[in-house]
Amino acid sequence: xxxxxxxxxxxxxxxxxxxxxxxxxxxxxxxxxxxxxxxxxxxxxxxxxxxxxxxxxxxxxxxxxxxxxxxxxxxxxxxxxxxxxxxxxxxxxxxxxxxxxxxxxxxxxxxxxxxxxxxxxxxxxxxxxxxxxxxxxxxxxx
Numbered sequence: 001x002x003x004x005x006x007x008x009x010x011x012x013x014x015x016x017x018x019x020x021x022x023x024x025x026x027x028x029x030x031x032x033x034x035x036x037x038x039x040x041x042x043x044x045x046x047x048x049x050x051x052x053x054x055x056x057x058x059x060x061x062x063x064x065x066x067x068x069x070x071x072x073x074x075x076x077x078x079x080x081x082x083x084x085x086x087x088x089x090x091x092x093x094x095x096x097x098x099x100x101x102x103x104x105x106x107x108x109x110x111x112x113x114x115x116x117x118x119x120x121x122x123x124x125x126x127x128x129x130x131x132x133x134x135x136x137x138x139x140x141x142x
């Protein structure tokens with residue numbers, strides 16, 4: 001079993017033998033010289049936290065101390081969850097959730113409003129009716 005330690009960049013828990021932090025994407029010095037997948041002549045500074053592509057300074061974007069490749073820089077990340085779908089149609093969000101869960105993904109569906117309401121199938125109540133126009137967001141762990 002691997003012992004755990006903290007990432008020196010973000011402070012999140014990682015295994016002691018990690019080459020990079022899965023939470024922030026930073027490469028550790030112990031990984032040696034690793035080169036960017038897009039620019040093979042440039043040293044990589046980390047990996048995209050979404051797709052794990054090795055990225056250099058020019059083809060990465062740091063957002064809230066997390067590295068993304070240019071293709072994934074617009075994905076919303078909440079803690080260690082990445083948004084994969086958003087809709088104001090709750091039935092569509094529920095369908096996406098059920099398809100992902102049937103493929104063994106752990107899924108979180110949220111409806112963000114001032115109350116922090118999490119949509120769980122709704123029902124006919126003042127709270128659920130007030131959330132019909134608010135976007136439901138489907139997240140999966142990164």
